[in-house]
Amino acid sequence: MGVIDFTKAPVKTGSIYPKPYDAEMAGRWSIRLGEAGGLTQFGVNVVVLEPGAKSSLRHWHLNEDEFVMITQGTCTLVDDDGRHEMSVGACAAFPAGEENGHHFLNETDEEVRFLVVGTKAATEVATYADIDLKVEMKDGTATFSRKDGTPYEGDEQ
Amino acid sequence: MGVIDFTKAPVKTGSIYPKPYDAEMAGRWSIRLGEAGGLTQFGVNVVVLEPGAKSSLRHWHLNEDEFVMITQGTCTLVDDDGRHEMSVGACAAFPAGEENGHHFLNETDEEVRFLVVGTKAATEVATYADIDLKVEMKDGTATFSRKDGTPYEGDEQ
Numbered sequence: 015m016g017v018i019d020f021t022k023a024p025v026k027t028g029s030i031y032p033k034p035y036d037a038e039m040a041g042r043w044s045i046r047l048g049e050a051g052g053l054t055q056f057g058v059n060v061v062v063l064e065p066g067a068k069s070s071l072r073h074w075h076l077n078e079d080e081f082v083m084i085t086q087g088t089c090t091l092v093d094d095d096g097r098h099e100m101s102v103g104a105c106a107a108f109p110a111g112e113e114n115g116h117h118f119l120n121e122t123d124e125e126v127r128f129l130v131v132g133t134k135a136a137t138e139v140a141t142y143a144d145i146d147l148k149v150e151m152k153d154g155t156a157t158f159s160r161k162d163g164t165p166y167e168g169d170e171q
Numbered sequence: 172m173g174v175i176d177f178t179k180a181p182v183k184t185g186s187i188y189p190k191p192y193d194a195e196m197a198g199r200w201s202i203r204l205g206e207a208g209g210l211t212q213f214g215v216n217v218v219v220l221e222p223g224a225k226s227s228l229r230h231w232h233l234n235e236d237e238f239v240m241i242t243q244g245t246c247t248l249v250d251d252d253g254r255h256e257m258s259v260g261a262c263a264a265f266p267a268g269e270e271n272g273h274h275f276l277n278e279t280d281e282e283v284r285f286l287v288v289g290t291k292a293a294t295e296v297a298t299y300a301d302i303d304l305k306v307e308m309k310d311g312t313a314t315f316s317r318k319d320g321t322p323y324e325g326d327e328q
Binding site: 015016017018020047048050051052053054055056058078079081083085091093094095098100103104105106107108109110112114116129131133 | 172173174175177204205207208209210211212213215236238240250251252255260261262263264265266267269271273286288290
């Protein structure tokens, strides 16, 4: 490998979230640069947020470090410290296991893009800060449950 | 953590290379964003190349994936495929163990900056493509040798 050809990078749309939370992810998609470049030890994606879109439910990772750099537009990071406006070049870090639920919102009228890097751990648990939900990722399968481990059987719309 | 304060990020100058190769690294320094953000699983640095500077000797990594995104200016990637001009937003990937020696040159009159991400493996070997030199990194110590493992005792200036 060497220079990454963006036109050949896989594009990921949609959401792994169960209903009704999947609908919240409209207007978000990602370009899988690390996969296009043959990388396997960490993931590298450019996340695209159309106006009004969000990056994810507010969450924190148990096992995986995460790094973000804004590459286009202005977006709002929401984490346990509050709201933070971030413009091109601004960066954020979320160390594995630090219980700081975070996500990025595009509250502008222009497209936002950011680079996100995350370790690829063998198993991972993401916990959602604002609702009673967590997910375990293992062997490519996502299993959602309540925070006490009981199965998730759906929330009201 | 959350938003990274660039003003508090450690800055690294100088080179770990032995003489005479250390002198080739003048005009290069880096801002250690991952360290500032409390990340431990992969390194994240912004590398600054003043006009005429290079990122490193041309090298490839045995154990660590590497990812680069240009964030300021225009620079030249030199790898086994030749020379590639890269401007802001262009990306490159170097999977662990792929014997594609690479480095980045600033052949312009303006400062170049790029983001570089690399796994933090317990031990690492980097092999230099254009000279008879390799380095083993272990427990924070760099040991340089010839490619056949015999000790490096210096090259002519």
